[in-house]
Amino acid sequence: MLSEKELVEGCIKGNRNAQRDFYEYYSKKVFITCLRYSKCQDEAEDILQECFIKVFKNLKNFRGDSKLETWIKRIAINTALNYQRSKLYLFPMVDVEHVKNEFEEDFTLSNYHFKELLKMIQELPSGCQVIFNLYAIEGYNHKEISEMLGVSVGTSKSQYARAKSLLKEMLGEEQKVSYGRV
Amino acid sequence: MEEFNDKGKFEKEWSEAFEGAELGPSQGLWDKIESSLAQEESVVYKKRVVYYKWIAAASVIFALFAGGVALFQINNNNGVEQIARQQNTKEADQSVTELNESQEGQFSPQVTEDIRGRRVETKQDQTLLAAEDAEKSNSLTQIPNETQIEEQNTEKEKDTNRNGVVAPFDADNNRNAIADATSITHANSAVNESSNGSLTGKTSDIDKSSENNGSQTDLAAYDAIALVEEKDDQNRKASETNALSTGVKESYNNSIAAVGLLDNRYEALNPYELEDDVYMVGVPIYPAIFTVERSPRQLWAGLNMATGSFNPNINDVGATAAAAEFNASPVVSNLADPRMSFSENTDVEEQAVNSTERSGSSYAFGLNFGKQISSKWVLKGGVQYALQQAEGSSNAFAQNQVTNERTIIHPSKGTLKNARVSINTTDSYDLENTFEFVSIPLQAGYMVFEKNNLGLVVSSGVSTDILLQNTIADTEGQFVDESIRAGTDSPYKQFNFNGLVGTEIVYRLKKNYVFSFEPSYRISLNSFTKSDTDFISRPRTLQFGFGLKYIFD
Numbered sequence: 001m002l003s004e005k006e007l008v009e010g011c012i013k014g015n016r017n018a019q020r021d022f023y024e025y026y027s028k029k030v031f032i033t034c035l036r037y038s039k040c041q042d043e044a045e046d047i048l049q050e051c052f053i054k055v056f057k058n059l060k061n062f063r064g065d066s067k068l069e070t071w072i073k074r075i076a077i078n079t080a081l082n083y084q085r086s087k088l089y090l091f092p093m094v095d096v097e098h099v100k101n102e103f104e105e106d107f108t109l110s111n112y113h114f115k116e117l118l119k120m121i122q123e124l125p126s127g128c129q130v131i132f133n134l135y136a137i138e139g140y141n142h143k144e145i146s147e148m149l150g151v152s153v154g155t156s157k158s159q160y161a162r163a164k165s166l167l168k169e170m171l172g173e174e175q176k177v178s179y180g181r182v
Numbered sequence: 183m184e185e186f187n188d189k190g191k192f193e194k195e196w197s198e199a200f201e202g203a204e205l206g207p208s209q210g211l212w213d214k215i216e217s218s219l220a221q222e223e224s225v226v227y228k229k230r231v232v233y234y235k236w237i238a239a240a241s242v243i244f245a246l247f248a249g250g251v252a253l254f255q256i257n258n259n260n261g262v263e264q265i266a267r268q269q270n271t272k273e274a275d276q277s278v279t280e281l282n283e284s285q286e287g288q289f290s291p292q293v294t295e296d297i298r299g300r301r302v303e304t305k306q307d308q309t310l311l312a313a314e315d316a317e318k319s320n321s322l323t324q325i326p327n328e329t330q331i332e333e334q335n336t337e338k339e340k341d342t343n344r345n346g347v348v349a350p351f352d353a354d355n356n357r358n359a360i361a362d363a364t365s366i367t368h369a370n371s372a373v374n375e376s377s378n379g380s381l382t383g384k385t386s387d388i389d390k391s392s393e394n395n396g397s398q399t400d401l402a403a404y405d406a407i408a409l410v411e412e413k414d415d416q417n418r419k420a421s422e423t424n425a426l427s428t429g430v431k432e433s434y435n436n437s438i439a440a441v442g443l444l445d446n447r448y449e450a451l452n453p454y455e456l457e458d459d460v461y462m463v464g465v466p467i468y469p470a471i472f473t474v475e476r477s478p479r480q481l482w483a484g485l486n487m488a489t490g491s492f493n494p495n496i497n498d499v500g501a502t503a504a505a506a507e508f509n510a511s512p513v514v515s516n517l518a519d520p521r522m523s524f525s526e527n528t529d530v531e532e533q534a535v536n537s538t539e540r541s542g543s544s545y546a547f548g549l550n551f552g553k554q555i556s557s558k559w560v561l562k563g564g565v566q567y568a569l570q571q572a573e574g575s576s577n578a579f580a581q582n583q584v585t586n587e588r589t590i591i592h593p594s595k596g597t598l599k600n601a602r603v604s605i606n607t608t609d610s611y612d613l614e615n616t617f618e619f620v621s622i623p624l625q626a627g628y629m630v631f632e633k634n635n636l637g638l639v640v641s642s643g644v645s646t647d648i649l650l651q652n653t654i655a656d657t658e659g660q661f662v663d664e665s666i667r668a669g670t671d672s673p674y675k676q677f678n679f680n681g682l683v684g685t686e687i688v689y690r691l692k693k694n695y696v697f698s699f700e701p702s703y704r705i706s707l708n709s710f711t712k713s714d715t716d717f718i719s720r721p722r723t724l725q726f727g728f729g730l731k732y733i734f735d
Contacts, residue, residue, distance in 0.1 A: 036200070049214055109196065115198050
């Protein structure tokens with residue numbers, strides 16, 4: 001097995017075998033991200049395909065400031081946002097200043113397999129789905145999200161509040177969420 | 183108020199839920215990515231080929247334009263020079279006539295002798311004699327060798343001592359000076375003819391000492407004063423001679439330019455064949471006019487490389503007959519590619535097989551050498567290794583039923599009858615047919631333009647191509663690549679002949695090194711395919727080459 005550095009060098013040279021190995025190694029990690037931002041497998045694969053083409057084209061520009069996996073995931077997120085942008089309509093909802101974190105001290109998802117959680121995220125409305133991913137999983141704050149998507153901070157917050165509410169409903173239906181009880 | 187980054191347990195749980203999670207996409211996704219990558223690379227490559235095509239086309243146009251301008255200038259200069267010569271001759275004649283008229287009574291201009299003692303009665307006769315001299319001068323155009331020059335110099339020194347002549351000629355311009363002196367002689371003879379009445383009736387000649395006096399190298403003093411030696415009439419006074427010389431000098435000052443260009447037909451006339459009885463008249467000399475640089479017969483060798491586009495230029499000559507044959511077959515009822523034939527034990531799906539081939543790229547590098555066979559003509563040759571690539575597409579592949587090996591169906595593979603294979607159709611895929619061969623070009627070139635360190639050569643010739651092999655591969659790597667060596671298995675001829683035309687812009691970097699830029703076009707003189715194939719191919723290549731040459735001393 002080639003090292004990461006050798007793989008990257010091979011990919012930059014256009015070595016198809018190296019590119020394939022590179023893809024095999026990172027595609028499984030990145031595909032989860034693509035699935036979180038899409039509604040179905042086909043859509044996620046389209047995003048992943050476009051993402052890897054961009055990765056191979058721009059790999060020579062990777063400076064190593066962050067982990068390679070993080071860099072690829074960021075490209076996947078940007079690709080997904082571009083992919084969703086056309087159909088992304090974020091309702092300018094009422095500004096939300098406070099999102100209450102009720103029962104959150106004891107909140108756990110340990111009883112859920114990630115595929116179940118993934119399915120819940122995919123069932124969210126597109127706008128809520130994107131903002132939930134960016135805020136809760138990617139770790140961006142609402143100001144950054146508002147700049148990324150060109151919406152107001154309030155819209156980002158309200159969409160997130162809606163996503164959170166919907167997810168809690170879904171989790172409640174599943175009866176697997178532990179609120180203080182294991 | 184909640185801070186933006188104040189993430190709670192909820193967010194933390196969701197974030198951790200996907201840490202380390204992996205899920206693979208479907209199996210075929212890599213093929214799609216690979217195909218897209220190949221397509222993108224192909225687009226980049228095509229852009230590059232188009233770019234090279236434009237550069238090559240622009241180079242050819244530029245070279246042709248430059249060549250045209252150079253030819254025009256050369257022709258134009260010749261015309262202007264001829265006109266100038268005619269005008270100068272007329273002016274000189276006119277000056278002489280005026281001089282004759284002014285000295286009428288003293289001189290008898292109608293009957294004179296020319297420089298070799300021939301009698302010249304009229305100007306018409308002078309013209310005829312001049313033409314005769316020109317003919318003779320053609321046979322005397324050789325540059326005197328060193329020994330001759332030394333002998334001449336020795337003789338000149340003697341004359342110099344005898345005559346006391348000071349001739350301000352540069353020793354380095356010996357040949358030019360000789361030529362000039364000859365021209366001067368011609369003019370002097372005409373003038374002296376007009377003064378025969380008062381002088382001796384003898385012809386004039388150039389004083390040999392007017393050249394190459396080692397102590398006299400000041401070319402700035404072009405207005406040399408003649409000394410006239412009177413041999414037959416010792417009573418003639420020096421004052422008369424000086425007066426005559428002064429008169430002649432004044433007259434010549436009016437026609438100096440005319441004399442300079444008067445007639446370079448006498449350029450190589452050896453003045454030492456002339457008689458000793460001379461009158462020498464000094465006139466200005468224009469070395470530049472008579473400086474004719476003779477390029478040495480140079481031999482060179484160098485390295486060159488070229489890239490460009492390659493068009494296989496395929497035509498289906500046997501399409502109709504072959505298609506009829508396929509249609510008659512019970513197995514193959516709908517084969518669209520007439521260039522392919524199959525054996526009886528070949529299973530073919532009843533779908534149209536479509537295989538095409540189009541332009542691709544061309545690369546070559548090798549050695550070249552050449553020789554300048556005259557001042558304008560060069561002969562050049564070399565040996566090159568070349569790769570020429572035709573792109574194509576197909577929607578079929580052959581699958582060996584024993585080994586399950588999948589190979590591309592391509593006309594260059596000929597008849598598929600050595601193994602039991604099934605022919606399957608699939609989505610159209612891109613393929614490349616790469617020819618490898620050794621090329622031996624031989625060209626003749628004409629130096630259209632040569633100035634300072636820059637030159638332009640147009641050339642044409644033939645190239646013998648020796649095919650080594652051709653390799654068929656699909657761009658996506660789905661099928662096994664196949665190389666077909668030249669010979670009986672190949673539908674292509676091992677030896678093929680091409681016509682070549684091109685231009686070469688050369689720039690001398692140093693004394694012995696020359697950089698060359700060479701756009702060229704070549705086309706096969708006959709079909710590249712064997713006579714028993716159902717298609718003909720006359721490849722065309724437009725190339726854009728660079729080279730570095732070493733010129734041997």
